[in-house]
Amino acid sequence: MNARMIPKCNSLHLGILPLTVLALVFFGVWNLRRVPAGMFGHVLTVALSPCSRKDVLVLTPWLAPIIWEGTFNIDILNEQFRLRNTTIGLTVFAIKKYVVFLKLFLETAEQHFMVGHKVTYYVFTDRPADVPLVPLGTGRKLVVLTVRNYTRWQDVSMHRMEMISHFSERRFLHEVDYLVCADVDMKFSDHVGVEILSALFGTLHPGFYSSSREAFTYERRPQSQAYIPRDEGDFYYAGGFFGGSVLEVHHLTKACHEAMVQDKANGIEAVWHDESHLNKYLLYHKPTKVLSPEYVWDQKMGWPSIMKKLRYVAVPKNHQAIRNR
Numbered sequence: 628m629n630a631r632m633i634p635k636c637n638s639l640h641l642g643i644l645p646l647t648v649l650a651l652v653f654f655g656v657w658n659l660r661r662v663p664a665g666m667f668g669h670v671l672t673v674a675l676s677p678c679s680r681k682d683v684l685v686l687t688p689w690l691a692p693i694i695w696e697g698t699f700n701i702d703i704l705n706e707q708f709r710l711r712n713t714t715i716g717l718t719v720f721a722i723k724k725y726v727v728f729l730k731l732f733l734e735t736a737e738q739h740f741m742v743g744h745k746v747t748y749y750v751f752t753d754r755p756a757d758v759p760l761v762p763l764g765t766g767r768k769l770v771v772l773t774v775r776n777y778t779r780w781q782d783v784s785m786h787r788m789e790m791i792s793h794f795s796e797r798r799f800l801h802e803v804d805y806l807v808c809a810d811v812d813m814k815f816s817d818h819v820g821v822e823i824l825s826a827l828f829g830t831l832h833p834g835f836y837s838s839s840r841e842a843f844t845y846e847r848r849p850q851s852q853a854y855i856p857r858d859e860g861d862f863y864y865a866g867g868f869f870g871g872s873v874l875e876v877h878h879l880t881k882a883c884h885e886a887m888v889q890d891k892a893n894g895i896e897a898v899w900h901d902e903s904h905l906n907k908y909l910l911y912h913k914p915t916k917v918l919s920p921e922y923v924w925d926q927k928m929g930w931p932s933i934m935k936k937l938r939y940v941a942v943p944k945n946h947q948a949i950r951n952r
């Protein structure tokens with residue numbers, strides 16, 4: 628799917644606009660006592676701007692919203708998720724030298740990630756003593772999960788699926804409603820809130836959101852469980868930001884882990900490791916929301932004008948030094 632293929636937004640025809648406003652005002656005034664305080668304004672605003680982005684794809688062909696700045700009303704969404712007392716788990720891995728990324732990751736998450744909601748950071752690390760003490764806001768806590776490391780960075784990255792799956796069953800299902808699974812070599816630089824939450828979500832990779840499917844770096848060898856033929860595929864999703872309900876994330880991470888175990892037994896490793904398997908899974912289990920590249924950005928891609936906000940951005944790293952390969 629090409630981001631330049633822009634569907635026509637539904638917009639109120641000018642001829643019926645005055646009538647619609649009249650009807651809304653009449654309905655609104657008549658219904659005023661039944662509308663919660665502060666909501667009446669939204670009714671008019673939302674009704675008068677049914678779709679505020681015409682320059683980007685805002686809906687997948689399977690009718691999942693694609694989340695861009697200007698497509699949602701955060702006040703309405705915050706109210707919805709607060710009413711349900713939603714708790715969000717943010718999983719992040721800081722294995723070996725990657726602990727150096729934790730401080731900025733957590734500090735910026737405190738400023739931008741799910742502010743006003745209940746949040747549990749799950750920090751997976753082999754170096755619990757190196758987890759920085761970052762002051763947390765009310766309703767927010769941090770849990771350190773001590774896990775093993777692997778020699779190869781590819782194995783560290785891939786085994787995240789196994790560990791998230793393992794802890795989903797044993798802990799997360801009983802502790803949080805949603806899981807957000809994130810890379811640590813990143814910082815939050817603008818709002819990331821409940822607009823992302825849905826049963827299953829993935830994020831458009833910043834390098835491929837405007838590419839056609841033939842250009843996607845899917846695994847192309849049929850011997851791998853992550854194989855996707857050239858004539859299949861919707862989007863290319865980033866490995867560094869996905870999530871959903873704990874149950875859906877458990878299904879996803881378990882399936883990806885099992886596929887990687889199978890690949891290993893067959894002596895093959897997918898070209899982009901866990902990201903290849905994530906892409907395979909999301910092709911056959913369509914996400915219920917898709918996040919725009921605002922939610923995984925890399926400054927190397929510049930700042931195109933369709934990107935109104937850069938919310939979660941790669942921290943430049945010297946791969947050789949950090950990964951200690």
Ligand code: UDP
Pocket residue numbers: 719720721722723724725780783784809810811812867949950
């Ligand atoms: N990671 C880690 N230690 C390592 C290698 C990777 O903790 O030695 C984790 C970390 O959370 C990182 C993620 O695995 O963000 C994915 O690896 P990386 O960010 O290096 O992959 P890239 O974003 O460059 O594809």
Ligand code: MN
Pocket residue numbers: 810811812867
């Ligand atoms: Mn990364």
